[in-house]
Amino acid sequence: SQQGEEDPQALSIQEGENATMNCSYKTSINNLQWYRQNSGRGLVHLILIRSNEREKHSGRLRVTLDTSKKSSSLLITASRAADTASYFCATDAGLHSGGSNYKLTFGKGTLLTVNP
Amino acid sequence: NAGVTQTPKFQVLKTGQSMTLQCAQDMNHEYMSWYRQDPGMGLRLIHYSVGAGITDQGEVPNGYNVSRSTTEDFPLRLLSAAPSQTSVYFCASSEPRGVVGKNIQYFGAGTRLSVL
Numbered sequence: 160s161q162q163g164e165e166d167p168q169a170l171s172i173q174e175g176e177n178a179t180m181n182c183s184y185k186t187s188i189n190n191l192q193w194y195r196q197n198s199g200r201g202l203v204h205l206i207l208i209r210s211n212e213r214e215k216h217s218g219r220l221r222v223t224l225d226t227s228k229k230s231s232s233l234l235i236t237a238s239r240a241a242d243t244a245s246y247f248c249a250t251d252a253g254l255h256s257g258g259s260n261y262k263l264t265f266g267k268g269t270l271l272t273v274n275p
Numbered sequence: 276n277a278g279v280t281q282t283p284k285f286q287v288l289k290t291g292q293s294m295t296l297q298c299a300q301d302m303n304h305e306y307m308s309w310y311r312q313d314p315g316m317g318l319r320l321i322h323y324s325v326g327a328g329i330t331d332q333g334e335v336p337n338g339y340n341v342s343r344s345t346t347e348d349f350p351l352r353l354l355s356a357a358p359s360q361t362s363v364y365f366c367a368s369s370e371p372r373g374v375v376g377k378n379i380q381y382f383g384a385g386t387r388l389s390v391l
Contacts, residue, residue, distance in 0.1 A: 190377065190378075192379065194380075199385075200384060200385070201279075201365055201382035201383050201384045201385055202318075202365070202367075202380075202382045203382070204379045204380065204381070207377050207379065247317070247318070249380075251378060261305075261306040261308075261323070261325060261369060261378055262308075262320070262323065263378065263380060264320075265310075265317050265318040266317055267315065267316065267317035268317055
């Protein structure tokens with residue numbers, strides 16, 4: 160079953176605007192990761208946030224994590240046409256939730272379209 | 276450094292045929308996994324391996340076999356292809372979280388399989 164669920168399923172914005180995507184999950188986690196997938200390509204890791212962190216930045220990306228609500232958000236600021244892609248959250252349940260040191264569970268993704 | 280290499284990129288099979296999807300990584304990663312990606316379903320884990328000689332089932336293992344004779348290679352075998360196996364298949368590899376503190380997965384470019 161899916162651990163992470165992204166919201167919205169699809170998002171269309173104009174270049175220069177900010178894009179916010181949300182992820183909800185069900186069980187305790189060790190960390191949460193966001194990945195990007197360009198059309199016809201494999202997934203590429205963007206950013207990881209650990210369960211004891213609340214916010215993390217990387218360039219134009221900002222990720223927040225609220226473990227009490229079991230949710231995360233990915234903000235892309237000043238979006239560009241090249242940001243058009245699908246974005247997935249992936250949760251690492253960790254050993255204490257019957258997981259492992261390796262496995263990630265991916266959500267269904269948010270398709271972001273940035274119009275020039 | 277090639278990363279994760281998948282072959283072939285495209286394949287068309289007839290129902291009942293068998294084939295092997297190849298996956299190789301040159302990063303000396305312990306963990307390797309196979310996912311299938313279907314519209315609206317996100318990524319679903321088929322099989323995974325935590326090291327040479329060790330494999331285990333994921334969420335949707337039926338109709339697929341794997342083996343891990345070396346650290347580098349993790350082939351996925353379709354025993355008797357069915358139309359329901361039409362999908363895009365991704366191979367990924369990573370280090371365990373305990374080694375580097377984060378289990379970031381590196382993905383291949385995918386194999387697009389159609390079963391007629």
